[in-house]
Amino acid sequence: MATELNKGPMLGQRHVQSFLLFSAITVNFMTKFNAGVAVVAMTDAESTNPDFPEYDWDEMQRSYILSSFFWGYILTQFLGGWLCRRYGARITMFASTLGSAVLVALVPWCVSWGGWQAYCALRMAMGLFQGFVFPCIHAHLANWCPVNERNRLGALANMGIDCGTLVSMFASGLIAASSIGWPGIFYVSSGVGIFWCIMWWFFGADTPGESKLISEAERSYIENSISSSHKAKEGHAGTSIPVPWKAIWTSVPFWAYMITKCCQSWGFSTLQTEMPAYMNGVLLMDMKKNALYSALPYFASWVMAVVYLIIADILLTRNIMSITGIRKTINSIAFFVPAAALIGVGFLDSEQKTLAVVLMCTNVGINAGSTIGSTINTIDLSPNHAGILMGIANTASNVIPIVTPLLVGIMVKDNHDRQQWQVVFIISAVIFVVGDLIYLAFGQMVTQPWDAPDFLDKERSPNLQEEGYSKALEAKESTNVDEAKRKEIEAGLESEEPKKKALNDEL
Known part of the structure; x- marks a missing residue:
């Protein structure tokens, strides 16, 4: 009973920080993935608002636009981890989101004179800024999550992935068809990003010790709960702890995590970036329906993320399964079921729109378990170096979204050819299966010896x-x-x- 009282308010500052991280991912994903719908609207004005310019971009040029974000994104993952350790998540994420929000507002003006090349340049610059985000997210979670609440708070924050993609897909289609047309997609995304920066500046805090709004009971509960000794009394987390680079790069559990994340990225990015084009070309849906149906899978993902969270909490708190069993079981479900659903989608055509949408909802919805299954495994392996681990893994995994649109551009010569899309989906399914088998064999959910602050000593x-x-x-x-x-x-x-x-x- 005393332990409960020492947790502070039922909804405390740790929940506020988790919500701020959730909304950070949401607004950044809006600017990141609105291109999937925007490019369709910009090249097919009849399906949206014909009062705005239409551009004659072929499939390869559109693929360059979709992948260009990741050209910059992979370059700043390490830098994001270092900046977060040096200056803290509050400043780093503020600069990252503000920079991305300003750049996305420039797209309509720049494209009018620079064409698709200007759009690529802007998306690459946005990627450079957003590369800071996820290393900061994981480092911030490590600072604020009590050990027994990592699943809950980590999953709540990462639900922003589903929410951001959902809002990006659905709202972008509606905005493109409205009176403000496709330029409105970029202006709205920019405005939401700037609003988040204001909220983060006032309510964000790097550590419980630096928060002016936290109660003493909650601060003590968080700091005493976290087993590592690097907490915030000495300043920003991890600044005094050297990084054991050799130990990290020779760690088999870390390599298993990174490979699994890359495989997850391949399957997920295939649907994220290519779904609007697939539904427009193969299923012959107009823009409004395309936006709705493109968003439905991510609504399913959001709902399923909550379901996974509840199940994992019950299994863990009642000691039915260990954290290792929970993560590996949920990750297997999140990889194997979507692999089968992806293959099924490739065999459907415009006469089976409903079944295609159901399978895609199943695919993305079930895959939401990867957040609890493997994404937050960095905090299990090393709370002290979670931001660095995420920076390394995110660099590797975000090479994949560069490759997948280009691969689709090479393999899908006719956007209406279902057989060409089949090959794309089968490749993604195989990669899903291989990734999970590696995670089952070599993944671990325990703090590694090299996490210790005095490991190098x-x-x-x-x-x-x-x-x-x-x-x-x-x-x-x-x-x-x-x-x-x-x-x-x-x-x-x-x-x-x-x-x-x-x-x-x-x-």
Whole structure:
């Protein structure tokens, strides 16, 4: 009972921070994925508002636009992790979201004179800014999540992925068909991003110790609950803890996590970026229906994320399954079912629109379990270095969304050809299965030895002892050699004395 009282308010600042992270992901995903609908609207004005310019971009050019965001995104993941450790998540995420929000507002003006190349340049710059976001998200969660609430708060924050994609898909289609046309997609995304920056500036805090709104009971509960010793009394999390790079890069559980994340990224990005084009080309849906049906799978994902969260909480709090069992079981469901659904979607045509939408909703909805299954595994492996781990893994996994649109551009020469889309979906399904098998075999959900703040010191200590012992041996050997030489010289001098005496006698 006393433990409950020490948690502070039922809805405390840790929940506020989780909500702010949720909304951060939401607004950034709106600017990130509105291109999927915007590009269709900009190249097919008849399906939206014909009062705005239409551009004659072929499938390859559209693929360049969709993938260009990730050209910049992969370059700043490491930088995001470092900036978060150096300056904290509050400043880093503020700059990231504000920069992205300003750039997205420039798209209508720049495209009017620079064409698709200008759009690519802007999306690449947006990617550079947004590369800071997820390393900060994971580092911030590690600072604010009590150990037994990691699943809950981590999953709540990552629901912004589904919400942002849902809003981006659905709202973008409605806006494009409205009186403000496709330029409105970019203006609305920009306005929402700037509004979030204002809220984050006033309510965000890097650590419980730096929050002016947190109660003493909740602060103590969070800090005492987290097992690592790097908490916020010394400043921003992790600033005084060196990164054990060699240990991270040689960690099998970390490699399993990173490969799994890459496989998840492949399947998910295929649907995220290509769904509007698939539904427009194969299922022959107009823009309004396209927007609605493109958004439905992400609504299903949002709902299923809540379902997964409730199930995981029940299994964990009642000790029915360990955290390892929960993560691997849910991740397997989240990968294997969508793999089957992806293959099924490829065999449907415009006569089976309803079944196609049901399968896509199943695909994305069931895949929502990957958040609890593997995405927040960084906090299990290393709370101290969660931002760094996410930076590394996100760099690798976001190479994938660069490749998938380009692959679709190469393989899908005719947007209306269902058989060409089949190959795309089958490849994604196979990658899903391989990724989960690796996670089952090598994934771990326990804090790794290299998470310890003094890990490098302990690793150096035996080396220093061995080095000292080696130097002592060398010094001893050197002394022995010098002593032997001295004795040889003395012996030589003694043997020379009789010769010198005889010579003197002769003289």
